[in-house]
Amino acid sequence: MSSEIINIEDIFAENVFTLATMQKWLSREAYEEIENIVEHGGELSGKTADIVAKCMKDWAVERGATHYTHWFQPLTGCTAAKHDSFITHPNKDGKMFLEFKGKELIKGEPDASSFPSGGLRATFEARGYTAWDITSPAFIKEDAVGKILCIPTAYCSYKGEALDKKTPLLRSMEVINEQSLRLVKLFGNTQAKKVIPSVGAEQEYFLIDRDLYLKRPDLVFAGRTLFGANAPKGQEMDDHYYGCIRERIGAFMKDVNIELWKLGVTAKTQHNEAAPGQHELAPIYETANVAVDHNQLVMDTMKKVAENHGLTCLLHEKPFAGINGSGKHNNWSLTTDTGVNLLDPGLTPNENIQFLLVLACILRAVDLHGDLLRQSASDVGNDLRLGADEAPPAIVSVFLGEQLEDVVKQLVETGEAKHIKEGGVLETGVSTLPDLLKDPTDRNRTSPFAFTGNKFEFRMVGSSDSIGDPNVILNTIVAESFCDACDRLEAADDFDMAVHDLIKEYMTAHKRIIFNGNGYSPEWVKEAERRGLPNLPTMLDAVEILTTDKSISLFEKFGIFTKAELESREDVLYETYSKTINIEANTMVDMASKQLIPAEIKFIGQLASTVNACTQAGVPCDVERDLLCEVSGLLAEMRSALDTLKDSIAKAREIEDHKESAFFYRDGVKVAMDALRIPADKLEMLTDKELWPIPTYADLIFEV
Ligand code: ADP
């Protein structure tokens, strides 16, 4: 074990061009211009852009950077970057000077015809532009390729249409800021100049041995196992959750933390998760767009560091059947620049009128637009997880906890909340242990959208997905409710009376969205249906929510998306779905044809020889014969399922319309995939381990 001393204070953000670093490197004038834009928005002057670019380059080069890149987040959900070195044409003496100009900092023009645009950008006008997001600091990434200065950017088409996850997020942050300021002003807060959505994303992941990973084409191509019988042990003993972290994993976590701290990511919590091989990392919450960028860095860093440790980090939502999959909890709150968290109920929430109005607005937002929230958390992998007794159901509801639910009940029934349920004291019964103050809200792990003290925790998001979309939706739908409330309260003669009535009205109209019970139970599905709450079980059921009249008018009202942008996103989602399932299906065909079936033929050959030999020798061989029949029967089943799958893929490929194709992949191809897996997994349980051609679940999950 190394005894090297890590000083977090020294290394934290050493690879980030933070405001503090800028202050050191820039002239006072230039720094103040930047600071002002970060705080209040606006555009950088050309002159200052040149100064900033030069300083940024000098700072990066001093740290060994050779290239810069506009780092952006296209609709693939990953990050993209093209590296440009700082070198310029040598002068006549052959001397070369490094250069980075203001216009290169502010704007880029990646040849981006290969990124998904959903028809927004025809190939003949393939221009796409990246623009510096000045509110998210530039940083240096250290990879095998060298040190690259990364400039976080938003990515738009020639006509300014958003082609990425960042642009709508920045738009939605401006909108929630504007509407929140209206709201706090109504309560007499005129000092606040800005309200920021804060986000903390807990990230779950699996680690497996890299050599074993490379022996599984399904993991390599699809990121999840497409075959595999359960290991004798799963997660039933609950011995992995919060359990002792093994040395190899510990070494990985240590390096991930160091890398992240250097990038200014506040990696804070780490622990083993419920499933064997599964872990979690959570940073401290920060401004939404920075949190979105940082979550991408967390995922990138995990993958890179895992490789250095002979491991592979799986971010897929469901790498293994039969044990828990992975998600992300998106913790969200709203804070003023004067330090007030609008979601902080204080000690007496029943008397905190501003909090009650905010709460009522959020209930209204989630009730009116729960379908959009659900859509924002859907991706192909998450279909295997949501509603499967390990993750929230696909039905959106709100968990408030006993105390707040009681406050809402009183408000709805009488228009006033006169008292609150106290948390009380939890007696430990041991004289040397302190008695603990009980939290008034218990935790409910089954709720998709839970109030947890001073924030809402949106728990549906998939582990591999960007948290951009969910935060766009949260910001927008809450802004819409704030706007509705402010329109009415600003026009009221008697504010106190009006706010009292409005809280009661919203809570009464939208209380059906509150559910404090067990979200995993089948009764909830029935109850939710009775309440009229939407249940969109799969990703494809949710895609078209983006372009309902209700959604279009919401997004257009606040300038988040145009109708064309929404239609393009819808198209990209359908296409992504088909492509993903197509890769999975082809991988299954490949593995079944080239690995599993040949292995079974060998096994059958061995069994048949044994049966023949035994018969000749005149010894009984009923066991061998039975096994031979069973294996041969399953092999025939597998072969026929394989043929069906191949036919299904061929049919799917003929469909040109993206939506129609996606539904065919779901209802045809995927069904055929499931059918192929059944005999294969049964065969795995019957086959000589020496002959089984791929590592098993037991090898993958327990041999780390
Ligand atoms: P859990 O019990 O679900 O693990 P934690 O209290 O550890 O929850 O917090 C999880 C995440 O929530 C962390 O990223 C944390 O920084 C973030 N968080 C805490 N307070 C807030 C807040 N007011 N707004 C947004 N995120 C927050």
Ligand code: MG
């Ligand atoms: Mg959590």
